[in-house]
Amino acid sequence: MRKVWINIIFYLAAGLLQAQELRQTLFDAGFENVQVKEQDDSLKVFFEHREFRNPYHSMRFANLLLQHSGFLEKPLVWIPLYHNTPIGSYTAGDFSFKELSANDRKFFRKENHFFRDYRFHLRVHPEVSARFGYYSHPFQTKFNLILDSRIYVAPGLSLQSGIAIPVENSLDNQSMKLRAAPSMLHYFAQPFNRHFIGLSLGSFYYDRYGVDFEYRYAPMEQAWSFGFQTSLTGFYWLHGTSVYSEQMNNLLAIADVEYRLPMENLSVQLSAGQFLFEDRGARLDLIKQFGTVDLGLHVASTEAGFSGGFQFAFSLWPGSFYRNKHVELRTTEEFRWEYSYNNEDPVARNFRLGMPRLPDLLRQYKEGFLKSL
Incomplete structure (x- = not known):
């Protein structure tokens, strides 16, 4: 039983560390207010990038960064923000769109740092x-x-x-x-x-x-x-x-x-x-x-x-x-x-x-x- 708990704690710690590294990688490249929501079947990434006019280029840029950093163990779902507000979710690769779920909205309201995480x-x-x-x-x-x-x-x-x-x-x-x-x-x-x-x-x-x-x-x-x-x-x-x-x-x-x-x-x-x-x-x-x-x-x-x-x-x-x-x-x-x-x-x-x-x-x-x- 003790071994099981150690494995669970190690798994959670590894996930938190990976999410922190992912946020830092994107932040260093100009992304802001990066929040990572890990799910069993995907990794949802909230972000804002004010240099890009079109969200396609910010999502493609982020995908290239993460490919070179080795973070793509799970399928990625991008949730671009505009003016500190999430627009919707886009699946990396085919850019199919889905509306925000109640859980996504709740997660962002909880994690949103509108002052701290912006330059x-x-x-x-x-x-x-x-x-x-x-x-x-x-x-x-x-x-x-x-x-x-x-x-x-x-x-x-x-x-x-x-x-x-x-x-x-x-x-x-x-x-x-x-x-x-x-x-x-x-x-x-x-x-x-x-x-x-x-x-x-x-x-x-x-x-x-x-x-x-x-x-x-x-x-x-x-x-x-x-x-x-x-x-x-x-x-x-x-x-x-x-x-x-x-x-x-x-x-x-x-x-x-x-x-x-x-x-x-x-x-x-x-x-x-x-x-x-x-x-x-x-x-x-x-x-x-x-x-x-x-x-x-x-x-x-x-x-x-x-x-x-x-x-x-x-x-x-x-x-x-x-x-x-x-x-x-x-x-x-x-x-x-x-x-x-x-x-x-x-x-x-x-x-x-x-x-x-x-x-x-x-x-x-x-x-x-x-x-x-």
Whole structure:
């Protein structure tokens, strides 16, 4: 009997040691909040990696690391986190998707260390605005370099802030003084499987401040998803440390439905409602995913007129500049830019947050897309 207990204790100790080594191996490679749930038939690994825009690349990178480290005695199941929130489970190899079980949720709530197991990230990314077509100034631009950080202060809740460094401005009369970058509290959660919410309070891009709420129903194994966004914002303008602001009286309310076509990683998204400046109408987007890059075309028809254009989103090179146990300096995981040929009238205009909108985020986690890579 004593020998049996010794074997059990030895087995448990060996398992704990292996889990600790696995966590350390991934943490050293930039993974954060790594939690290992060992089961009889598999090893479930919760993790977040903020350098990668697409979860496929983080899971593939982790799999390569563990292959070289000799941890693959059991089949691996990856549970990627976004904003300190688990999205779902993906089987290593074929990337088949399963929704989170009640036990998985309970395990993560117990083991989640939203403050201790994250590095302090400094993120570098450009802010670019442009206007084309004026005879005297054919190409007008405003270029700022943003240095910001996101700190988790509670499960799923972060505080984001930083500075904007003006580099070029031939577009408007905003000064070239250092000023605060868009700063906000942001909450992201999946309260129930397939249901996602995002809530932001603070200042945003396109000189907006206020409150923004998003909801999305997004089954990762299905082609359809739908949701809505609503916000109440006002205009603000920074000149160094001086602030000019107007009342929060601009209501935005947009609903959308998106369908993933069974070909070439194409998605069609139809949005309708009241855009910025009480502009009512509809917009149609066609989005093509190329691994870590999204390319899109859009047309819009509203009370303000008709417009069309393109957009793209990708991770900026080179990724991580410097990383140690507590700090990481890196480029942004997503740089997004959009151009509409009717850039004078506010046709179907929206504003950007400091993180991706829910449709753009959750599109990256679709099972069909990951299996195609």
